[in-house]
Amino acid sequence: MSKVPTTVVTGFLGAGKTTLIRHLLQNARGRRLALVINEFGDVGVDGELVKGCNDEACPEDDIVELANGCICCTVADDFLPTMQKLLDRPNPPDHIIIETSGLALPKPLVKAFQWPDIRTRATVDGVVALIDADAVAAGRFATDEAALAAARAADPNLDHDSPLEELFEDQLACADMVVLNKTDLVDTATLARVEAQVEAETRAGVKIVRADHGAVDVGALLGITAAAEDSLDARPSHHDGEGGDHDHDDFDSFVVTGGEVGEVEALTARLGALIAAHDILRVKGMVAVNGKQSRLIVQAVGPRIQHFYDRAWMPAEIRRTQLVVIGQKGLDRSVIASDLRDILG
Numbered sequence: 001m002s003k004v005p006t007t008v009v010t011g012f013l014g015a016g017k018t019t020l021i022r023h024l025l026q027n028a029r030g031r032r033l034a035l036v037i038n039e040f041g042d043v044g045v046d047g048e049l050v051k052g053c054n055d056e057a058c059p060e061d062d063i064v065e066l067a068n069g070c071i072c073c074t075v076a077d078d079f080l081p082t083m084q085k086l087l088d089r090p091n092p093p094d095h096i097i098i099e100t101s102g103l104a105l106p107k108p109l110v111k112a113f114q115w116p117d118i119r120t121r122a123t124v125d126g127v128v129a130l131i132d133a134d135a136v137a138a139g140r141f142a143t144d145e146a147a148l149a150a151a152r153a154a155d156p157n158l159d160h161d162s163p164l165e166e167l168f169e170d171q172l173a174c175a176d177m178v179v180l181n182k183t184d185l186v187d188t189a190t191l192a193r194v195e196a197q198v199e200a201e202t203r204a205g206v207k208i209v210r211a212d213h214g215a216v217d218v219g220a221l222l223g224i225t226a227a228a229e230d231s232l233d234a235r236p237s238h239h240d241g242e243g244g245d246h247d248h249d250d251f252d253s254f255v256v257t258g259g260e261v262g263e264v265e266a267l268t269a270r271l272g273a274l275i276a277a278h279d280i281l282r283v284k285g286m287v288a289v290n291g292k293q294s295r296l297i298v299q300a301v302g303p304r305i306q307h308f309y310d311r312a313w314m315p316a317e318i319r320r321t322q323l324v325v326i327g328q329k330g331l332d333r334s335v336i337a338s339d340l341r342d343i344l345g
């Protein structure tokens with residue numbers, strides 16, 4: 001029996017995983033895909049965006065959302081039963097795509113493919129790591145030695161390096177292919193510098209592909225045939241000594257819910273100020289705008305904020321605003337939430 005190839009898409013918060021997957025769905029060339037989407041925040045924004053594609057390659061029934069925590073920590077409870085259900089179908093998909101949360105370690109997930117019931121029926125075709133070239137260039141994943149020293153002084157039990165740097169290294173060390181995304185945001189010399197930095201963290205022979213909005217050749221993306229579950233030892237992780245376990249105590253996430261927004265510009269200005277003041281890593285969600293039929297999607301990755309109307313609110317939906325906010329541990333939840341609620345109505 002041939003195994004169902006599975007692609008694990010990893011990459012830090014906002015690197016462009018959902019954007020790449022949307023590109024993939026639109027260029028599936030007759031493949032029937034199933035999608036497993038994992039999010040760190042409690043609101044399934046990525047699932048909403050992908051379902052919004054209404055794509056033949058991946059009807060809604062083939063999209064599974066795992067929004068209650070990071071997939072690498074809930075492998076046995078959530079991920080394995082999800083895979084079993086997909087593989088038990090009378091007509092299993094041609095290819096499975098897994099979008100991990102931006103804070104997930106890919107290795108525990110790949111390890112799950114050694115589970116006897118999965119191993120005989122599915123294989124990891126490849127781990128694809130998305131890199132935000134702009135964020136790397138801005139030094140987001142480099143260790144801020146002063147900040148680390150301060151964190152160590154405040155918490156003598158702190159036993160690891162910068163959590164962002166660790167994730168960056170773990171995700172790259174597990175990759176079979178790296179997509180250097182957001183090339184439109186950096187100049188050629190910066191891109192070359194970032195590429196060299198990324199190459200230093202990847203295993204020998206791993207291909208690095210440059211991309212703008214995740215537009216990668218789908219044939220190259222699906223068909224790596226790495227059988228990654230057979231070469232786990234070659235994929236070092238900062239968490240190897242802990243049986244692959246890690247927790248997400250280094251990060252905080254919460255949802256701010258509100259009513260309708262009057263002025264979109266006022267909302268984005270407030271968001272921009274909050275992101276800068278609190279070093280927020282990621283904001284995303286759906287916004288109800290006064291007098292507008294359509295819902296507004298808001299996305300912020302570091303200081304960069306984007307928004308667009310994706311579709312009309314459905315009659316059964318409550319017109320409300322839900323924003324997921326993610327940052328490093330110590331995020332001032334009450335100040336941020338009350339400041340945002342001020343503007344959410």
Ligand SMILES: Nc1nc2c(ncn2[C@@H]2O[C@H](COP(=O)(O)OP(=O)(O)OP(=O)(O)O)[C@@H](O)[C@H]2O)c(=O)[nH]1
Nearest residue numbers: 012013014015016017018019102182212213299306
């Ligand atoms: N300028 C630019 N923006 C991009 C590119 N790729 C993605 N984006 C934008 O970056 C933001 C985050 O993209 P997503 O695809 O949602 O990122 P993600 O990795 O799925 O995010 P999380 O699931 O929250 O980790 C969105 O506003 C995208 O439109 C790119 O190549 N260039």
